[in-house]
Amino acid sequence: xxxxxxxxxxxxxxxxxxxxxxxxxxxxxxxxxxxxxxxxxxxxxxxxxxxxxxxxxxxxxxxxxxxxxxxxxxxxxxxxxxxxxxxxxxxxxxxxxxxxxxxxxxxxxxxxxxxxxxxxxxxxxxxxxxxxxxxxxxxxxxxxxxxxxxxxxxxxxxxxxxxxxxxxxxxxxxxxxxxxxxxxxxxxxxx
Amino acid sequence: xxxxxxxxxxxxxxxxxxxxxxxxxxxxxxxxxxxxxxxxxxxxxxxxxxxxxxxxxxxxxxxxxxxxxxxxxxxxxxxxxxxxxxxxxxxxxxxxxxxxxxxxxxxxxxxxxxxxxxxxxxxxxxxxxxxxxxxxxxxxxxxxxxxxxxxxxxxxxxxxxxxxxxxxxxxxxxxxxxxxxxxxxxxxxxx
DNA sequence: CATGAATGAGTGAGTACTCACTCATTTAAG
DNA sequence: CTTAAATGAGTGAGTACTCACTCATTCATG
Numbered sequence: 002x003x004x005x006x007x008x009x010x011x012x013x014x015x016x017x018x019x020x021x022x023x024x025x026x027x028x029x030x031x032x033x034x035x036x037x038x039x040x041x042x043x044x045x046x047x048x049x050x051x052x053x054x055x056x057x058x059x060x061x062x063x064x065x066x067x068x069x070x071x072x073x074x075x076x077x078x079x080x081x082x083x084x085x086x087x088x089x090x091x092x093x094x095x096x097x098x099x100x101x102x103x104x105x106x107x108x109x110x111x112x113x114x115x116x117x118x119x120x121x122x123x124x125x126x127x128x129x130x131x132x133x134x135x136x137x138x139x140x141x142x143x144x145x146x147x148x149x150x151x152x153x154x155x156x157x158x159x160x161x162x163x164x165x166x167x168x169x170x171x172x173x174x175x176x177x178x179x180x181x182x183x184x185x186x187x188x189x190x191x192x
Numbered sequence: 193x194x195x196x197x198x199x200x201x202x203x204x205x206x207x208x209x210x211x212x213x214x215x216x217x218x219x220x221x222x223x224x225x226x227x228x229x230x231x232x233x234x235x236x237x238x239x240x241x242x243x244x245x246x247x248x249x250x251x252x253x254x255x256x257x258x259x260x261x262x263x264x265x266x267x268x269x270x271x272x273x274x275x276x277x278x279x280x281x282x283x284x285x286x287x288x289x290x291x292x293x294x295x296x297x298x299x300x301x302x303x304x305x306x307x308x309x310x311x312x313x314x315x316x317x318x319x320x321x322x323x324x325x326x327x328x329x330x331x332x333x334x335x336x337x338x339x340x341x342x343x344x345x346x347x348x349x350x351x352x353x354x355x356x357x358x359x360x361x362x363x364x365x366x367x368x369x370x371x372x373x374x375x376x377x378x379x380x381x382x383x
Numbered sequence: 384c385a386t387g388a389a390t391g392a393g394t395g396a397g398t399a400c401t402c403a404c405t406c407a408t409t410t411a412a413g
Numbered sequence: 414c415t416t417a418a419a420t421g422a423g424t425g426a427g428t429a430c431t432c433a434c435t436c437a438t439t440c441a442t443g
Contacts (some may be wrong), residue, residue: 003411003412003413003415003416003417003418004410004411004412004413004416004417004418004419005412005413005417005418006417006418007418010418010419026303028219030401030402030403031402031403031404032401032402032403040419040420041419041420041421042403042404042420042421042422043404043405043406043418043419043420043421044418044419044420045404046403046404046405047417047418047419050404051403051404052402052403052404111302112217144370144373144374144377146370146374147356147363147366147367147370149356150356150367150370150374153352153355153356154349154352154374156352157348157349157351157352158345158348158349158378160348161341161344161345161347161348164344165338165340165341165344172338175338176338176341179335179337179338179341180341182335183335183337183341183345183378183379184378186335186377186378186379186380186382187349187374187375187377187378188374188377189377191377191382194389194390194391194392194437194438194439195390195391195392195393195436195437195438195439196391196392196438196439197391197392198392201392201393221427221428221429222428222429222430223427223428223429231393231394232393232394232395233394233395233429233430234392234393234394234395234430234431234432235392235393235394237429237430237431238391238392238393242429242430243429243430
């Protein structure tokens with residue numbers, strides 16, 4: 002009955018926002034995003050009512066992307082150690098392969114634009130990882146750490162590893178292996 | 193021959209900038225900083241020619257503060273393990289006690305306003321920590337990790353620990369102990 | 384000692400510019 | 414034809430920084 006919205010334009014805007022936010026941070030102007038997407042400034046606001054809405058949509062998009070990178074082909078039946086390494090490697094590999102996505106996601110996460118409700122919603126995408134950590138604890142493979150600390154350590158060491166690889170991609174494999182060794186050393190009971 | 197600058201006004205501006213940047217990020221208006229310091233907007237620009245200069249001055253100020261918190265009473269003659277724990281505890285304790293300073297410093301560090309030269313200059317304040325890491329490596333207490341990775345791990349795990357304590361200060365001591373256990377597990381050779 | 388000229392800090396309205404968002408108009412799908 | 418998407422100049426609320434002026438402080442002079 003009327004002209005429909007074009008989903009590929011919406012995606013072009015999200016893609017442009019990824020590049021722009023990664024390079025300039027969240028305070029980059031919306032005009033730069035629309036220009037990068039080769040779409041008029043006005044159209045941006047028919048797809049996203051406000052800049053905040055655009056940021057939230059991009060946040061969800063990127064979190065889904067990351068979660069599926071980690072969760073696809075997840076070796077659900079394998080040992081804790083194997084699953085752990087799977088998660089860590091996939092996480093780091095995703096962040097290195099899609100540096101712009103990672104940087105945009107970091108900018109958004111550090112800002113306070115995304116509501117706690119949306120954050121909580123997107124955390125459900127990572128339920129598989131929580132289950133893994135719970136298994137590890139139950140099998141007494143892990144140190145007794147305060148609740149939630151192990152998942153934060155996973156994130157912190159993965160992010161650190163990615164930053165190092167950004168700076169010196171040649172040694173990517175060394176950093177990746179060393180990062181997992183450190184993570185395992187940090188969390189595992191000493192055998 | 194003329195009215196002298198008043199150092200306490202400069203400090204008031206730096207203090208206000210700490211609060212404002214911690215709460216609103218670096219994009220907070222200079223007018224809010226001068227207002228918080230109860231100093232006219234014009235005066236801010238007699239003490240700091242540009243906003244960037246203010247940010248750089250604050251960065252150096254906070255880095256000196258952190259370095260002296262870590263380095264004062266440093267147990268230079270003690271074992272690597274004792275020195276290590278000293279650094280970690282002092283780092284985390286400083287960050288928790290001065291949450292605003294830590295958040296402002298983080299905002300500044302993540303922005304690209306501070307030149308690499310200034311960053312390098314301020315890193316010299318932490319030479320004692322580098323020496324400690326070198327000693328640990330030489331005494332074969334540490335895993336063989338790619339260069340620079342151990343200091344990044346120290347930073348990453350300390351920051352993670354501080355974030356957790358912010359969220360749940362009651363369990364501060366638990367997080368602090370667990371954080372150091374994790375750090376040591378991450379870096380030490382397994383004996 | 385008194386005085387006032389010299390200096391530069393202190394002030395806040397003003398300036399030039401940027402940004403998120405709007406709207407009148409055009410274009411295209413159904 | 415009807416409807417809504419597409420466009421980009423326009424709008425008004427900020428923002429970093431300036432500038433014309435005031436006033437505190439110093440010290441050379443009589």
